[in-house]
Amino acid sequence: MLDLQPGEPVVLEHRRDHAYVKVGRGCGLILADGTRCGLSKNAVEHHGFPPSINLFGSGANRWAYQDIKQRWMDRFEELLNASGLERGHGRVLVEGEWTFPRRPAKGGRFGPDQGNYRGPTEKPFGDALERGGWIAGDYWLAYQFGEATYRYEKDVAMLRLVVFPMPAETFE
């Protein structure tokens, strides 16, 4: 059955644990318990949000793209499960807020390009919504990504997503 009344929105938050430390194989950061992090550079623990599409250049690095997309799909599904969002919505609207850990470089007063970040988050999030049964499919009428907001906070890399359950829409 379709959910005809909008439900309560849920807020999901992913925060970078620490920046990747390039020493030897895997992250070289020494953790509080004295062990080495050891995780891959692509691990979600090393990122506040999926990396810019610029990372993949002109489609040259397909393996890296699939690896990163899969990791974020899993992470988003984990966050959705923890949020308690009901499954089986006819449609959801999602809004996002990206927090960047550094100000744009000197002279680069314009900062990051929204489209470069939006797509790499929008796609795996839609796939997670579909895979977990929150929506029937990540097609346009069931899944819309709305506002994408930029935020800066020193040394914090973080993504907040708000999921608004909406009444189902159908083609005329």
Ligand SMILES: [Zn+2]
């Ligand atoms: Zn690490």
